[in-house]
Amino acid sequence: MERASHPLKVMQVITKGESGGAQTHLLALCLALAPRVHFVAAIGGASPRSMLGDELQTLGIPVCAVPQLGNSLSPLRTLAAVRALLCLVREHRPDILHAHSSVAGVVARIAGRIAGIPVIYTVHGFGFKPEIPRLQRWAAWMAEWTLARLTAHMVCVSSHEMQLARRLPIARGRLSVIPNAVADTPERAQPDHAPACIVMVARLARPKRPDLLLHALALLRARLGHEVPASLIGSGPDMAAHRALARQLKLQAVDFTGDADDVPKRLAQHGVFVLMSDHEGLPISVIEAMRAGLAIVASDLPGMRELIDDGTHGLLVANEAGALAEALLALTAAPALRARLGHAARQRYEARFTPAPMARAVETLYGQIGRHEPASDPAR
Structure with missing residues (x-):
């Protein structure tokens, strides 16, 4: 077939x-496969300038804005x-569309x-989980049910999403x-260092x-008699509300840093x-914390359990402030426990969550879909 004579062209959407998380995943994938796959990216928004767009352009990957x-x-x-x-699609003539996130998955399919172009859809977290509001859950279910037949291949980032x-x-x-x-x-990170x-x-x-x-930080302050410093890295529509809550709780040592392009450095501090x-697929931020060797506390959710064995690689707690405060109290009082959990988390990252296995699996899938090879399990 003529397509086999040139590198596959994949449009990431x-x-x-x-x-x-989805953006970090896409960037890691492109970084690993750019030498062998010709990528172009279509990113929602009025401008091709974004954190993801700028990173992709430094790799030499064309970035197109899709304002709609x-x-x-x-x-x-x-x-x-x-x-x-x-x-x-008419301009770039890709062999495959690879969609990430639910709305892009709808539009791309x-x-x-x-x-007449096959679409791979990576699900970073289905929108019809029980924890999601009913109307939103119903709309997500109808969209996924209707478009499943238009999906050449669906990639799930966790076994729970596969179920x-x-x-x-x-x-x-x-x-x-x-x-x-x-x-x-x-x-x-040096998790056993104080504070x-x-x-x-x-x-x-x-x-x-x-x-x-x-709320857990306020409870922790009441138990310890002093506040434990904390940083919230990231922005979003609820930032003002969370800042207001911090003021209401009289928290003085919480730093709202906004988006950052040096997250590994900040984690290490x-x-x-x-x-x-409330729900997760397979959260990238937890994998980044594992990579840094941090002691981790996370909500006890199916996707989290695929990353962390409770008590071995971190602590999984119920989704309420009291349970979180108890876990943080245990960790702040025990540097050796923080060091043990952080070391185990780093080892699990090295064993399971480096880019090479992911890239090999996706590259195999591209070959099967783009060149119509017989189907097999690309993750094997």
């Missing part, structure tokens, strides 16, 4: 270019985004069917689990729950990482 692509799934907005993406995917009308041979991964960096500063990296919007951390969330 993502809803937003802001800092986030955003969080809205209104019929008119979706139709406009499909038309815009089709224009880019419709455009792919119209253009949800199996409820959809898609053949099991078109489903794979390929876990998230992040590239290694030299920065390492045991706390850090949370998250977009300040649901499903993330920085409010639980703020802390001893304890926290991620509280």
